Every structure is written in structure tokens, then in C-alpha cells.
Amino acid sequence: QQQVKQSPQSLIVQKGGISIINCAYENTAFDYFPWYQQFPGKGPALLIAIRPDVSEKKEGRFTISFNKSAKQFSLHIMDSQPGDSATYFCAAYHSNTGKLIFGQGTTLQVKP
Amino acid sequence: NAGVTQTPKFQVLKTGQSMTLQCAQDMNHNSMYWYRQDPGMGLRLIYYSASEGTTDKGEVPNGYNVSRLNKREFSLRLESAAPSQTSVYFCASRRPLGSSGNTIYFGEGSWLTVV
Numbered sequence: 001q002q003q004v005k006q007s008p009q010s011l012i013v014q015k016g017g018i019s020i021i022n023c024a025y026e027n028t029a030f031d032y033f034p035w036y037q038q039f040p041g042k043g044p045a046l047l048i049a050i051r052p053d054v055s056e057k058k059e060g061r062f063t064i065s066f067n068k069s070a071k072q073f074s075l076h077i078m079d080s081q082p083g084d085s086a087t088y089f090c091a092a093y094h095s096n097t098g099k100l101i102f103g104q105g106t107t108l109q110v111k112p
Numbered sequence: 113n114a115g116v117t118q119t120p121k122f123q124v125l126k127t128g129q130s131m132t133l134q135c136a137q138d139m140n141h142n143s144m145y146w147y148r149q150d151p152g153m154g155l156r157l158i159y160y161s162a163s164e165g166t167t168d169k170g171e172v173p174n175g176y177n178v179s180r181l182n183k184r185e186f187s188l189r190l191e192s193a194a195p196s197q198t199s200v201y202f203c204a205s206r207r208p209l210g211s212s213g214n215t216i217y218f219g220e221g222s223w224l225t226v227v
Contacts, residue, residue: 044218045218097162104152104154
């Protein structure tokens with residue numbers, strides 16, 4: 001049973017466009033929701049994160065939108081650039097257990 | 113990737129062989145994790161250790177064992193490797209939440225092929 005569901009599996013966006021990746025979780029005990037960026041041959045690296053008491057967090061071109069009642073959150077990449085081409089993972093963290101559970105990943109390709 | 117070192121980076125095993133993946137962090141973190149990454153499956157948690165001396169099962173623990181040797185080191189052992197364990201394995205360590213910036217640090221990954 002996948003505790004964190006991510007969509008789409010792949011995404012192609014033109015340079016300058018908006019990339020949107022969605023995630024849904026089941027366990028309401030999750031209390032921290034990070035997004036990770038991974039380039040080929042490398043480990044994932046934290047991109048941006050949000051806590052459930054906040055509905056939106058923005059860092060530069062990256063924004064997380066969080067809907068606690070729907071148990072959904074999304075990553076928006078504004079003005080997408082070819083250098084943003086990577087695999088993106090959403091995740092959910094359970095502070096009581098220390099578990100960090102990932103979504104299935106989205107491969108983003110930004111065309112020049 | 114700062115501070116998390118995994119060895120080996122590449123390994124080919126025959127079915128039934130055993131091996132240990134080593135992981136060490138020098139950031140004085142309490143929590144450490146082992147994940148496997150497969151196409152279309154994302155990163156799945158195998159085992160984690162909230163602190164020295166404790167380990168807990170994650171999403172896919174079958175076929176694996178772990179040892180938290182000390183605060184720095186967290187090893188993953190495959191007792192009898194199977195082709196289904198062909199994957200990329202990532203070790204990670206975590207500093208406490210509440211600190212700004214990165215909370216989870218990943219190693220560079222270990223590519224394991226079981227033939």
C-alpha cells in the first residue's frame with residue numbers, strides 16, 4: 001500500500017512554463033512534507049518543505065501548496081528552466097516514528 | 113552530498129551470495145535510513161534507526177538486515193541475494209526537525225546487480 005501517491009509519473013514543459021506535481025497522503029499523523037530533487041547518478045537533495053499548519057510556502061521559483069483537509073500537496077515550479085530537468089519526489093515525515101516515506105517520483109523534462 | 117559516505121558504489125552479486133553495504137556519516141546525526149530506488153517505485157524505506165542501538169522496519173524490510181554499529185555507522189546486509197534485490201540503495205541521515213535548511217542528507221548511492 002503506497003502511503004504517498006505522486007502524479008504525474010513524467011512531465012514535459014516548455015522553458016518558461018509552469019511545472020505542477022501533485023501528491024496525496026493517507027496518514028494524518030504525517031507532520032512534515034518535503035520535496036526532493038534528484039539528478040541522474042546523485043542522491044536526492046532537499047528542495048523545499050512545508051508543515052501542515054501552513055497552506056503555502058514559496059522559495060524563489062518553487063512553491064508548495066498544501067491542502068490539509070484533502071490530504072494533498074503540490075509543487076509548482078514557475079518559469080521552468082532546462083536546468084530544472086530532474087526527478088522530483090514528494091515525501092511525508094512522521095515525527096513520532098521517524099519514518100520518511102516517499103512518493104513514486106516525477107521525471108521532469110524542460111524543453112528549451 | 114555532505115557527510116554521508118556509502119560503500120561500495122557498484123557491486124555485482126550472484127544469486128544466493130551475501131554482502132554488506134556500508135554507510136557512515138560525520139554530522140553527528142542520531143537518525144539514519146536505508147532506502148532502495150527502483151524505476152516507477154520511488155524511494156522505499158527498508159530500515160531506519162532513530163538512534164544508536166535501535167532499528168525499525170520500513171516499507172520493504174524482507175530479505176535485509178541492518179546493524180547500527182555506532183552513532184556514525186549503519187550497515188545493510190543481504191544474507192542471500194535475489195535478483196529482485198537489484199536496485200540502487202541510498203543511505204541517509206537526519207538532523208532534528210526545527211533546524212532551518214536541509215534535514216535529510218543522502219549518500220551518493222550504491223548500485224547493486226544480482227545475477
